Amino acid sequence: MKRKLEISELIFKIISYLLLTIFAIMCLYPFIYTISSSISDYDAVTHSEVVLLPKNLQFDAFKAMFNTNGFWNSYTNTLFLTVYGTIWELLLSVLGAYALSKPRLLFRKGFNFFLVFTMWFSAGLVPQYLNYLATQKVFRAIGIVDDKWLVVFAMGMAAMNIILLRNSFEGVPSEIEEAAIVDGATEMQVLTRVYLPMSKSIIATVTLFYAISRWNGYFWARQMITNNNEHPLMVFMRVRLEDYTDPEKIAGWNYNYAPDSLIYSLIVCSVIPILIIYPFIQKYFAKGVNVGGVKE
Amino acid sequence: MALNVSDYLIFDEESGTYIENPEQVVRDDVEKHHWLNVFRQVLKDWRLYLMLVPMIAVFLLWRYLPMYELLGCFKVTDDVKTVAEQFYSGFSYFKQLLIGGTTLSTEFWRAFRNTFLLSFYGLIFGFPMPIIIALFFNEIRSNIMRSIYQVLTYLPKFMSTVVMTSLITMLVKQGTIISGAGVISQMLEHLGLISSEVANAGLLNNPSFFRAIYQISGIWETAGYDSIVFFAAIIAISPTSYEAAQIDGAGKMAQMKYVVLPSILSTIVIMLITKIGTLLNIGYEKVLLLYKPETYMTADVVSTFSQRYGIAGTMKGLAAAAEMMNNVIGMLLVIGANTIAKKASNVSLY
Numbered sequence: 001m002k003r004k005l006e007i008s009e010l011i012f013k014i015i016s017y018l019l020l021t022i023f024a025i026m027c028l029y030p031f032i033y034t035i036s037s038s039i040s041d042y043d044a045v046t047h048s049e050v051v052l053l054p055k056n057l058q059f060d061a062f063k064a065m066f067n068t069n070g071f072w073n074s075y076t077n078t079l080f081l082t083v084y085g086t087i088w089e090l091l092l093s094v095l096g097a098y099a100l101s102k103p104r105l106l107f108r109k110g111f112n113f114f115l116v117f118t119m120w121f122s123a124g125l126v127p128q129y130l131n132y133l134a135t136q137k138v139f140r141a142i143g144i145v146d147d148k149w150l151v152v153f154a155m156g157m158a159a160m161n162i163i164l165l166r167n168s169f170e171g172v173p174s175e176i177e178e179a180a181i182v183d184g185a186t187e188m189q190v191l192t193r194v195y196l197p198m199s200k201s202i203i204a205t206v207t208l209f210y211a212i213s214r215w216n217g218y219f220w221a222r223q224m225i226t227n228n229n230e231h232p233l234m235v236f237m238r239v240r241l242e243d244y245t246d247p248e249k250i251a252g253w254n255y256n257y258a259p260d261s262l263i264y265s266l267i268v269c270s271v272i273p274i275l276i277i278y279p280f281i282q283k284y285f286a287k288g289v290n291v292g293g294v295k296e
Numbered sequence: 297m298a299l300n301v302s303d304y305l306i307f308d309e310e311s312g313t314y315i316e317n318p319e320q321v322v323r324d325d326v327e328k329h330h331w332l333n334v335f336r337q338v339l340k341d342w343r344l345y346l347m348l349v350p351m352i353a354v355f356l357l358w359r360y361l362p363m364y365e366l367l368g369c370f371k372v373t374d375d376v377k378t379v380a381e382q383f384y385s386g387f388s389y390f391k392q393l394l395i396g397g398t399t400l401s402t403e404f405w406r407a408f409r410n411t412f413l414l415s416f417y418g419l420i421f422g423f424p425m426p427i428i429i430a431l432f433f434n435e436i437r438s439n440i441m442r443s444i445y446q447v448l449t450y451l452p453k454f455m456s457t458v459v460m461t462s463l464i465t466m467l468v469k470q471g472t473i474i475s476g477a478g479v480i481s482q483m484l485e486h487l488g489l490i491s492s493e494v495a496n497a498g499l500l501n502n503p504s505f506f507r508a509i510y511q512i513s514g515i516w517e518t519a520g521y522d523s524i525v526f527f528a529a530i531i532a533i534s535p536t537s538y539e540a541a542q543i544d545g546a547g548k549m550a551q552m553k554y555v556v557l558p559s560i561l562s563t564i565v566i567m568l569i570t571k572i573g574t575l576l577n578i579g580y581e582k583v584l585l586l587y588k589p590e591t592y593m594t595a596d597v598v599s600t601f602s603q604r605y606g607i608a609g610t611m612k613g614l615a616a617a618a619e620m621m622n623n624v625i626g627m628l629l630v631i632g633a634n635t636i637a638k639k640a641s642n643v644s645l646y
Contacts, residue, residue, distance in 0.1 A: 008547040008548040008549065009547075009548045011548075012435060012548045012549075013435050015432075016431075016432040016435035016436060017435075017436065019432060020429070020432045020433070020436070020445050020449075021445075023429065023449060023519075023520070024444075024445050024448040024449055026516065027448050027449050027451055027452050027516065027520060028448050028451070030463050030467065031451075033467075033479060034463065045475070046474055046475035046476070047475070047476060048475070048476035048477070048479060048482055050479075051479065091350075092350045092351045092354060093351065095347040095348070095350065095351065096347065096348055096350070096351030096352070098347060099344050099345070099347040099348040100348070102344060104341065104344075105341075105344060105345075105348075106329075106334060106337060106338065111348065111352070114352070114355065115355065118355060118359045118360075119630075120627045120630045120631065121363075121623055121624070121626075121627040122359075122362075122623060123359075123362035123363045123365065123366055123616075123620075123623075124362075124366075124599070124602060124616055124619030124620055124622075124623055125580065125599055125602050125603050125606065125607060125615075125619060126365075126368075126602055126603075126606035126607060126612050126615045126616040126619065127362035127363065127364075127365035127366050127368070127616055128358075128362045129606070129607050130362070130365045130368070130612070131358060131361055131362040131365055132358075135357070135358070153354075154354075154357070154358045155358070157351070157354050157355065157358075159355075162351070186343075187343040187344065187347075188343070212454055215456070216455075216456030216457065216458070216459075217456075218456065218457060218458045218581060218585075219580070219581050219584070223607065234456055234458040234459075237458055237459070237462060238458050238462070238585070241462050241465060245465065245469065247472060253474075258475065260466060260475070263462060263466060264466070267459055267462055267463065270456070270459060271455065271459060274454055274455075278447075278451070278454065279447065282446070282447055282450065
């Protein structure tokens with residue numbers, strides 16, 4: 001009896017390891033292939049000889065990409081959007097979530113519904129587009145000519161993240177807050193000295209979500225940023241992809257790297273910052289996913 | 297004004313004790329919400345309300361104000377005048393989209409069907425994967441190994457849509473005179489799943505492959521990350537449950553059936569209902585970056601239809617009307633699903 005049990009468990013364990021390994025390889029393979037293709041030479045890439053490892057190494061594709069007009073520009077633009085966008089969103093979310101977490105707040109249900117409703121219904125692309133155009137006009141009129149600020153201020157803010165923060169703040173025992181108030185803490189001090197330190201991991205999670213979505217932002221940046229020099233990396237990458245897969249634009253190509261390698265090297269450049277910070281923040285992910293997290 | 301105890305407390309015959317007078321509760325509530333008291337309280341707690349202001353302002357300006365622009369659906373729209381200055385045109389856009397065999401209405405219905413089908417297939421094929429992966433994670437006892445698997449399988453979730461679609465484009469690209477087809481196309485060709493003509497023509501140019509590409513890349517992107525919820529539910533199961541089952545002679549499959557599945561059933565039900573609720577809210581970015589005129593037949597969804605006619609084109613009112621219909625139905629689904637989830641979670645949480 002006991003033996004039979006062990007066998008069925010063993011088989012299941014082997015299957016688990018096997019299938020998970022396959023899935024993990026599937027998740028990793030495209031990235032390895034990308035890196036390998038970005039540093040293989042023209043013949044290896046165009047004749048599809050690269051399958052896993054790089055062949056006939058060259059680093060000219062990277063060099064060419066670094067020298068491309070607008071590459072560093074787009075990189076700094078993405079950094080700009082990510083840093084300022086995340087700070088803006090996080091500041092507003094923390095302040096709002098703190099207020100919403102207080103039972104003494106009047107019309108609390110109303111405010112919560114105000115947030116949750118945006119998760120249920122969105123006006124759609126065209127009305128948003130018209131709205132952003134109008135905002136752009138206003139921004140121009142008051143002297144903000146750089147469209148990046150429009151992206152920073154107007155886009156982003158997810159109700160889900162605010163609700164995550166609010167739920168976490170609600171979990172802070174009120175006795176601690178009362179003790180702080182007795183000691184003469186102001187509202188702001190209560191938030192920064194009591195609530196923030198006690199919700200570190202959820203703040204890390206929300207920061208991560210905001211930063212990643214800023215780093216990856218594409219559609220509205222392409223629609224709204226009119227000056228090509230202000231485009232972020234993702235827009236730059238998409239434009240290059242459209243160029244280098246167009247047979248007419250790559251006619252008469254005579255470099256030792258394939259046009260594909262340029263795109264692969266661009267993908268590598270855009271993914272590397274995420275890959276570097278990823279292992280450090282990976283432990284926080286589970287915090288951001290809670291079942292039935294949306295309470296009204 | 298004299299205070300009267302009976303205003304506040306009344307004797308309850310049933311329990312034999314004094315309870316709060318329900319009338320006074322109502323009176324308190326009315327007084328609390330009297331505008332003067334509200335004003336006083338807001339004034340006293342002004343810091344708290346000030347904190348709320350910037351967030352509310354952002355949501356008002358850039359989430360709720362666009363909803364006002366939806367009035368454009370009922371008006372004649374062109375680029376010169378604003379929505380407020382236009383004349384009402386009634387339901388003409390809706391009529392144009394819903395009835396009358398014009399190319400526009402056929403295209404709209406095609407987009408609507410594609411929206412539904414893409415998310416429906418996503419539900420059928422995509423939903424079970426995270427559960428299966430969570431079950432497998434549970435089998436791996438070594439913490440290091442499990443962390444490695446988790447790091448690798450969560451990774452695609454954090455790639456941007458542009459990176460992912462660029463990768464897909466490159467991996468299944470068409471073959472030309474100078475270069476071969478994408479590496480995945482070639483693998484499929486070697487396995488005998490597709491012919492070399494199909495592989496060389498480029499899978500993204502072929503409408504019959506769009507849905508498969510969309511679903512497989514979707515699973516690749518989210519299955520690992522979505523398993524977190526289920527895995528959290530599985531590790532919450534007490535080890536004694538397994539031991540009890542083992543003593544009763546349950547094999548691995550029997551343990552799955554009688555211990556693990558019942559314990560995570562409520563999570564599965566809630567997640568399933570939530571997924572059904574978001575059936576029509578399909579992300580536009582991925583489709584927009586992957587589709588081409590050749591594949592509109594299977595790839596065009598309502599939001600890309602709307603983008604094409606309203607943002608790239610000039611039929612703003614019509615495009616807004618199309619997306620509004622989709623989003624209203626989507627919202628009804630979400631609200632319905634939420635209501636059911638609330639009831640279901642009460643019932644199935646043992």
